[in-house]
Amino acid sequence: MSAVDVQMATPDQRSFHAHLERVPFQAGVDHGRWRVVGIAWPHAIIAVAAAPRPDSPAEFHLRMELTGYPQQAPIITAWDPVADGVLAARKRPRGEIVSVVFRADWEHGRALYAPYDRIALQSHPNWAREYPGQAWNSSRDIIFVVSDLHRLLNSDDYQGASR
Amino acid sequence: MEFYIHVSAVEDIRRVRVEETLTVGELLAGHAEPGASAWLEETEEPLDPAGTLAAVGVADRAHIHLSRCRRVQVAVRYGGQTKNRHFPPAATVNAVFAWAVGPQGFKLTDAERAKHTLGVCGGQTEADRDAHVGSLATDCAACFDLAPKVRYAG
Numbered sequence: 079m080s081a082v083d084v085q086m087a088t089p090d091q092r093s094f095h096a097h098l099e100r101v102p103f104q105a106g107v108d109h110g111r112w113r114v115v116g117i118a119w120p121h122a123i124i125a126v127a128a129a130p131r132p133d134s135p136a137e138f139h140l141r142m143e144l145t146g147y148p149q150q151a152p153i154i155t156a157w158d159p160v161a162d163g164v165l166a167a168r169k170r171p172r173g174e175i176v177s178v179v180f181r182a183d184w185e186h187g188r189a190l191y192a193p194y195d196r197i198a199l200q201s202h203p204n205w206a207r208e209y210p211g212q213a214w215n216s217s218r219d220i221i222f223v224v225s226d227l228h229r230l231l232n233s234d235d236y237q238g239a240s241r
Numbered sequence: 242m243e244f245y246i247h248v249s250a251v252e253d254i255r256r257v258r259v260e261e262t263l264t265v266g267e268l269l270a271g272h273a274e275p276g277a278s279a280w281l282e283e284t285e286e287p288l289d290p291a292g293t294l295a296a297v298g299v300a301d302r303a304h305i306h307l308s309r310c311r312r313v314q315v316a317v318r319y320g321g322q323t324k325n326r327h328f329p330p331a332a333t334v335n336a337v338f339a340w341a342v343g344p345q346g347f348k349l350t351d352a353e354r355a356k357h358t359l360g361v362c363g364g365q366t367e368a369d370r371d372a373h374v375g376s377l378a379t380d381c382a383a384c385f386d387l388a389p390k391v392r393y394a395g
Contacts, residue, residue, distance in 0.1 A: 211365025234355035
């Protein structure tokens with residue numbers, strides 16, 4: 079953002095841009111673990127790299143709705159950059175644990191089934207207590223989210239996805 | 242050139258910009274405590290302090306670990322047992338996981354390996370696979386639990 083943009087930006091937007099500049103996020107970019115595809119506030123699309131699997135994409139796009147960041151968790155949607163819409167079920171990453179997080183049969187696929195997604199956290203009020211190490215709180219940042227998704231997509235559990 | 246510095250017992254990493262003609266010794270003098278050595282990520286031996294960064298193979302955006310610990314005593318707990326091994330401080334958690342689930346470790350099957358992860362003992366989150374064991378160590382020792390991955394439900 080330019081200096082003028084920073085002045086015009088809302089606090090959540092300023093926080094998000096500041097977190098993108100943090101060293102661990104930039105180290106991830108340098109390492110090829112993730113990249114910012116685009117930002118059209120309050121949305122950002124971040125691509126997270128996935129381990130090589132036969133006939134599977136090299137990365138997955140996540141569209142984040144970031145209103146109220148970081149007091150509020152992002153809403154994270156698995157995104158199809160070609161169709162510019164929610165990623166179809168058959169194109170979602172598979173795995174015993176991975177498929178749960180990326181399930182398409184819940185909330186019409188518009189949110190991740192993980193306690194760092196706003197919709198998931200609001201609809202499972204017990205998750206903050208049951209998964210304190212994974213649940214979003216205002217001290218978290220975008221690095222927490224992309225790090226966990228990168229771990230999932232580069233784990234032995236990840237079995238690939240249709241292109 | 243720019244690269245990343247990992248320091249013993251500190252999880253945060255730093256990015257520094259220096260001339261590639263700087264020697265390893267000069268880097269240590271400016272960024273580490275007395276008596277520390279420098280390692281490139283996932284390497285066994287420390288870098289020659291007399292060599293320049295370029296000469297010892299430090300590339301742009303490399304990750305370097307600075308530590309007084311020559312080795313880190315790593316303990317991994319699983320199923321009521323503990324296995325120990327020394328790692329260089331610049332070894333990543335990924336390397337510890339590979340050892341812990343492998344033939345010298347707890348011999349997990351492929352299916353079991355996919356369902357387990359490492360967390361720092363007593364913690365609630367998975368350890369970052371790219372973190373250096375030296376950064377997670379206290380007094381040159383680190384402890385991890387090999388535990389089932391969290392599966393969200395209900």
